Amino acid sequence: MVDAPKGAFIQRDKETYAIVPRTPLGLVNPDTLETIAKTARKYEIPIIKITSGQRMALVGLKSEIIDDVWNDLGNDIGRAVELCMHYVQACPGTAVCKFGLQDSLGLGAKLDQTFVGMELPAKAKIGVSGCPMNCAEGYVRDVGIFGKKSGWTVVFGGNSGGRPRIGNVLAEGLKEDEVIELVNKCIQYYKENAKKKERTARFLDRVGVEEFKKAVLK
Secondary structure, rough: OOOOOOOOOEEOOOOOEOOOOOHHHHOOOOOHHHHHHHHHHHHOOOEEEEEOOOOOEEEEEOOHHHHHHHHHHOOOEEOOOOEEEEEEEEOHHHHHOOOOOOHHHHHHHEEEEEEHHEEOOEEEEEEOOOOOOOOOOOHHHOOEEEEOOOOEEEOOOOOOOOOOEEOOEEEEEEEEHHHHHHHHHHHHHHHEEEOOOOOOHHHHHHHHHHHHHHHHOO
8 A cells, every 4th residue: 555645645536635734723814825726726636625624625636746735835734634633623702703702712722732733542623612602513522612701611522423422521610721731631641541543532431431530630
């Protein structure tokens, strides 16, 4: 089996690849969009797909152009298949949303800088919402965080895949630094005790929620 080019993953046809430029929290500016569009035209990339993780996948690339495409994009690689923390998804929060109660973009940026790319037993994702309506889908993310007037609520072990699982609430009314500290404890415990390719949802099913809480809420 031929190894995939760096930052690319094979598609259904077994001949072409997709890449995902990194767009932290789903935030882009006109320069980023123009660069992606210019690169897609230059290399005749047939599909640009907005993903559920607030990213843009460029699909249908032949292997021989992938390095050149990355060079033209001038962008970091967005993790898509690796066993690591893939991304932080975030809603607008108090930056612009009339329903926002907490600064989801501010906290999301700190979590992105701290955890994205961290090697883990399986892929993982974080969702941060500025209010309990949970537009960033925290209850079905490996780590979910949402804001209330009283502070942040942290959820762990959610999954939206073929075996969906609603995450468990671990703590409420937290400040930003307390959120980051608790998320770090959760990820470290998971990292040290999970089996390879065992997602957080299956990990909690196996070890038990109460046992997990005892370990991370000391």
